[in-house]
Amino acid sequence: MYRYDEIDATLVAERVAQFRDQTRRFLDGKLPEDEFRPLRLRNGLYIQKHAPMLRVAIPYGLLSTRQLRMLGHLARKYDRDYAHFTTRQNIQYNWPKLEDVPDMLADLASVEMHAIQTSGNCIRNTTADHFAGIAPDEIDDPRPYCEIIRQWSTLHPEFTYLPRKFKIAVTGSPADRAASEVHDIGLHMRRDANGQVGFEVLVGGGLGRTPILGKVICDFLPREHLLSYLEAILRVYNQEGRRDNIYKARIKILVKAKGIDAFRTAVEAEWALIRDSALRLDVAEIDRVRAFFRPLPYEKLADINVTQGQSADFQAWYRYNTRPHKVPGYRAVIVSLKAHGEAPGDITADQMDRVADLADRVSSGELRATHDQNLVLGEVRQIDLLETWQTLKALNLATPNIGTLTDMICCPGLDFCSLANAGSIGIAKQIHERFNDFDYLYDLGHVEIKMSGCMNACGHHHVGHIGILGVDKRGEEWYQITLGGSASGKSSLGEVIGPSVAKDAVAETIARILDVYVARREDGEEFLETVRRIGVDPFSERVYAAAH
Amino acid sequence: MPQLIKNRALCNNEWVVAGSEAAGSATRLLLPLADYIAAIAAGEPADSRAVLLKPEVHDLTPLLPHLQHLPLIAVQFGTTGEGRGYTQARLLRERHGYKGELRAIGAVRTDQVYFLARCGFDAFDLVDGDDAAVAISQLDRFSVAYQTSAGNLTHTRMRYGHQG
Ligand code: SF4
Numbered sequence: 001m002y003r004y005d006e007i008d009a010t011l012v013a014e015r016v017a018q019f020r021d022q023t024r025r026f027l028d029g030k031l032p033e034d035e036f037r038p039l040r041l042r043n044g045l046y047i048q049k050h051a052p053m054l055r056v057a058i059p060y061g062l063l064s065t066r067q068l069r070m071l072g073h074l075a076r077k078y079d080r081d082y083a084h085f086t087t088r089q090n091i092q093y094n095w096p097k098l099e100d101v102p103d104m105l106a107d108l109a110s111v112e113m114h115a116i117q118t119s120g121n122c123i124r125n126t127t128a129d130h131f132a133g134i135a136p137d138e139i140d141d142p143r144p145y146c147e148i149i150r151q152w153s154t155l156h157p158e159f160t161y162l163p164r165k166f167k168i169a170v171t172g173s174p175a176d177r178a179a180s181e182v183h184d185i186g187l188h189m190r191r192d193a194n195g196q197v198g199f200e201v202l203v204g205g206g207l208g209r210t211p212i213l214g215k216v217i218c219d220f221l222p223r224e225h226l227l228s229y230l231e232a233i234l235r236v237y238n239q240e241g242r243r244d245n246i247y248k249a250r251i252k253i254l255v256k257a258k259g260i261d262a263f264r265t266a267v268e269a270e271w272a273l274i275r276d277s278a279l280r281l282d283v284a285e286i287d288r289v290r291a292f293f294r295p296l297p298y299e300k301l302a303d304i305n306v307t308q309g310q311s312a313d314f315q316a317w318y319r320y321n322t323r324p325h326k327v328p329g330y331r332a333v334i335v336s337l338k339a340h341g342e343a344p345g346d347i348t349a350d351q352m353d354r355v356a357d358l359a360d361r362v363s364s365g366e367l368r369a370t371h372d373q374n375l376v377l378g379e380v381r382q383i384d385l386l387e388t389w390q391t392l393k394a395l396n397l398a399t400p401n402i403g404t405l406t407d408m409i410c411c412p413g414l415d416f417c418s419l420a421n422a423g424s425i426g427i428a429k430q431i432h433e434r435f436n437d438f439d440y441l442y443d444l445g446h447v448e449i450k451m452s453g454c455m456n457a458c459g460h461h462h463v464g465h466i467g468i469l470g471v472d473k474r475g476e477e478w479y480q481i482t483l484g485g486s487a488s489g490k491s492s493l494g495e496v497i498g499p500s501v502a503k504d505a506v507a508e509t510i511a512r513i514l515d516v517y518v519a520r521r522e523d524g525e526e527f528l529e530t531v532r533r534i535g536v537d538p539f540s541e542r543v544y545a546a547a548h
Numbered sequence: 549m550p551q552l553i554k555n556r557a558l559c560n561n562e563w564v565v566a567g568s569e570a571a572g573s574a575t576r577l578l579l580p581l582a583d584y585i586a587a588i589a590a591g592e593p594a595d596s597r598a599v600l601l602k603p604e605v606h607d608l609t610p611l612l613p614h615l616q617h618l619p620l621i622a623v624q625f626g627t628t629g630e631g632r633g634y635t636q637a638r639l640l641r642e643r644h645g646y647k648g649e650l651r652a653i654g655a656v657r658t659d660q661v662y663f664l665a666r667c668g669f670d671a672f673d674l675v676d677g678d679d680a681a682v683a684i685s686q687l688d689r690f691s692v693a694y695q696t697s698a699g700n701l702t703h704t705r706m707r708y709g710h711q712g
Contacts, residue, residue: 152695
């Protein structure tokens with residue numbers, strides 16, 4: 001993975017010193033709260049319901065075991081022994097003290113981490129496919145380009161006060177595992193006819209109040225122009241994006257208002273003037289960064305049948321929680337942070353330490369955080385899978401539910417978030433309790449539930465096969481259900497099935513929806529395909545039939 | 549009264565926004581772009597008229613013929629979250645070669661100064677109440693940067709530059 005050089009280390013250290021100074025001025029009463037707010041947000045610090053919340057960046061989800069141990073250390077020293085992985089491959093602490101945050105940032109800097117631009121109206125952490133570099137279907141490894149984007153976007157002087165937040169996702173495979181179509185910019189790696197690497201560029205995707213899928217602004221952008229093209233998009237957005245209404249300030253609204261063609265014309269006009277500036281990436285710089293992501297010295301192994309003669313539990317885990325690796329004899333393991341009864345995405349300090357130990361032992365000493373709030377051990381030899389499973393199982397991190405109904409995406413909701421209308425963690429637990437029969441879950445196959453506690457859609461509910469949105473009805477928590485959303489290639493936004501349902505009726509509503517699927521599915525048809533084929537009406541009829 | 553910082557020091561401000569309360573009998577006036585063009589066309593003295601650039605101006609073409617003789621361009625920040633002035637500054641410096649004074653006025657606070665300087669501002673009308681010494685010290689806050697800058701802050705090394 002990327003290692004800091006002197007520039008990176010100095011910059012992060014100076015950033016910590018800057019924030020320490022800002023915090024001191026705030027605590028001394030020299031910096032008013034409303035002026036401190038945007039500064040602390042740019043260092044990932046929110047003031048939430050109970051306490052400040054600190055969001056730490058995990059650039060494109062890649063994490064060393066040393067870093068994971070530090071994250072565990074922070075949870076122990078400054079928080080309540082746990083932390084929460086988010087849908088943007090970051091990690092959040094829910095209970096730090098404001099005056100401790102500069103020390104937390106200094107601890108992070110010691111392992112080449114930071115919280116820079118994890119919030120605020122600026123360019124956020126760039127996310128990527130969590131199987132980057134190991135996926136068999138990959139065109140090229142997106143991570144070197146993510147790192148280049150990370151550096152370019154960090155403390156970019158021109159784009160520090162954008163109209164609104166700005167998120168970029170990069171994928172290197174045809175399969176989209178980074179929800180790139182619902183990002184402000186989605187980059188899809190491509191090769192042209194000569195084998196040259198470049199990007200298909202999407203712009204103007206996003207969720208929130210106005211969910212929109214990104215539109216193609218450029219079919220093929222040669223890689224050397226990556227930064228100049230991004231800069232041109234950001235510059236047009238910075239100048240023309242709306243600043244009068246927070247709900248209309250995202251780039252998706254600008255792209256929609258101008259139309260993608262006029263927006264493209266504006267970007268290309270700007271780009272023409274900067275494409276051959278010093279922003280042009282030369283091969284040497286690309287290669288310098290690529291060298292950090294060189295494939296491991298893999299052993300020459302053959303694929304083996306590891307499940308033969310093993311327990312049904314192990315077989316289920318192998319089937320649901322491991323994925324193919326591009327190198328024979330290896331496999332990627334998904335560490336499930338979706339144990340039934342636990343808040344999705346949460347992990348304790350002890351689990352962090354033990355997973356780090358495991359990764360050092362059986363994988364590469366690196367882990368990946370996924371946007372669906374799990375972890376991945378990317379480089380496990382197949383002969384080590386049994387031991388890996390046993391270790392994870394003892395840690396309650398081997399629930400064999402990846403890709404099933406209970407592998408839910410879930411935002412912190414009312415329990416922690418001051419913007420929430422309704423709880424989401426409690427609903428996750430309700431669903432866990434109701435759907436605890438793994439044979440039934442396996443029979444249902446691939447179903448994605450995504451849940452947000454309010455319209456901000458941090459839980460990506462619009463693109464859940466089943467989306468759950470918390471709404472406030474006269475002070476009570478109610479839930480609006482959508483069906484048919486997806487963010488993994490051929491993306492679509494879910495359709496509302498009808499009036500929102502009461503808090504205690506959510507699991508029952510989902511049960512009815514699943515009944516319709518089981519009754520109506522055709523041979524081998526996945527849930528999403530059935531919804532797309534028959535539409536939401538049959539589901540609505542069943543859900544609301546006896547509800548009066 | 550805002551505090552004008554130039555060359556890392558407080559200094560006197562001779563320019564006032566035309567029509568503002570402070571204007572009084574002042575002779576050195578800041579005018580919105582259209583008014584400035586009209587004033588120069590009407591023969592008002594070029595050395596005591598300067599442009600007040602509003603955030604919504606993103607076509608700088610009408611300003612270009614005046615860059616050579618303009619003593620000052622004041623870029624207005626309505627709020628500390630206003631970000632358009634950063635782009636305006638870079639375009640003026642890098643694309644259009646403006647060499648005169650580029651001053652940030654309005655909601656200009658201590659923690660913006662570093663980023664403003666990197667975009668090419670060389671004068672800062674710091675809000676009343678902020679400590680000018682602390683604001684000036686922000687210019688040395690970072691010794692490295694990933695991007696080259698239009699301003700004259702120097703960093704030991706820059707990774708992703710613009711033009712030299
Ligand atoms: S979706 Fe709403 S409730 Fe959930 S974390 Fe985001 S802002 Fe908070």
